[in-house]
Amino acid sequence: MNQKKILIVDDDRLVLAACERGLRHSGYEVSTAESGPQARQACAETPPDLVLLDIRMPEMSGLEVAQRLRRETDVPFVFLSAYDDIETLKQAAAHGALGYLVKPVGMPQVIAAIEAALARAENLRQLRKTEADLGTALAGNREVSAAVGILMERHRLSEKEAFEALRNNARSERCKLSEVASKILHAEETLNWPVSSAKP
Numbered sequence: 518m519n520q521k522k523i524l525i526v527d528d529d530r531l532v533l534a535a536c537e538r539g540l541r542h543s544g545y546e547v548s549t550a551e552s553g554p555q556a557r558q559a560c561a562e563t564p565p566d567l568v569l570l571d572i573r574m575p576e577m578s579g580l581e582v583a584q585r586l587r588r589e590t591d592v593p594f595v596f597l598s599a600y601d602d603i604e605t606l607k608q609a610a611a612h613g614a615l616g617y618l619v620k621p622v623g624m625p626q627v628i629a630a631i632e633a634a635l636a637r638a639e640n641l642r643q644l645r646k647t648e649a650d651l652g653t654a655l656a657g658n659r660e661v662s663a664a665v666g667i668l669m670e671r672h673r674l675s676e677k678e679a680f681e682a683l684r685n686n687a688r689s690e691r692c693k694l695s696e697v698a699s700k701i702l703h704a705e706e707t708l709n710w711p712v713s714s715a716k717p
Contacts, residue, residue: 520546521635524565526556526582527597528574532620536569536597539624545631553577557585560592567615567635568594569627572605583612593638595630597622647677664698 523545527533533549540547548565550556553576556568568586572579579596586592595616596609609617615634618627661683668679687697 520544521567521631522546522548522563522565523631524548524550524556524559524568526550526553526568526574526579527571528552529571532571532597536624536627539627540631543624543628553579553582553585556582557589560586560590564590564592566592567631567638568592569597569631570594570614572596572598572600572609580608580612583609583614587613591642593634593641595634597627647681658695658698660695660698660702664701667701 523540525533525536525540525547526549527536528551530551533551537547537549548559548563550559553574556570559565560568568582570579570582574582579598583594583596586594593615594613595618596614597618597620598605598609599620601619606617615637616630618630661680664683665676665679668674668682669676672679672682674682683697683701684694687694690697
């Protein structure tokens with residue numbers, strides 16, 4: 518099992534050392550940064566699986582770092598802060614944090630938050646991949662697009678649900694998406710053929 522890489526960012530060296538020690542002991546690969554610019558550089562050089570990020574830091578706040586991370590990378594982050602006022606919590610949520618821990622916090626709570634955030638980040642990655650696949654398939658294949666439309670209408674599905682149904686069917690039949698789409702279109706055309714009246 519691959520070790521998850523965690524970057525801890527905090528200007529308090531005692532917090533940094535304690536978190537690093539605890540996470541290493543728990544089996545994570547850990548790196549540290551004492552400032553926002555150091556954190557950005559670390560993420561650019563070797564992207565971690567998750568950043569544990571202090572909010573109040575000199576030079577560049579954790580909120581600024583989070584904003585840059587979202588714009589420049591897809592690295593998820595959890596805030597670790599001594600502040601739990603409503604405004605700070607709202608800002609953290611608005612910046613896309615996958616968790617928020619209030620200092621002082623025990624290592625079991627830190628690990629639980631990290632694992633929950635990693636799972637959430639993976640779900641989001643899969644969702645983005647599905648949406649990207651959907652966009653590519655619909656843009657590049659008119660048959661797939663038409664078949665998705667038929668499934669949406671016939672089964673009252675959303676576009677995403679219809680595409681997933683199409684893709685699952687292709688997997689179960691071990692054939693290409695376009696082949697399943699073609700079958701659906703052929704069946705639809707057959708159903709819509711006009712029926713000629715019988716001659717007396």
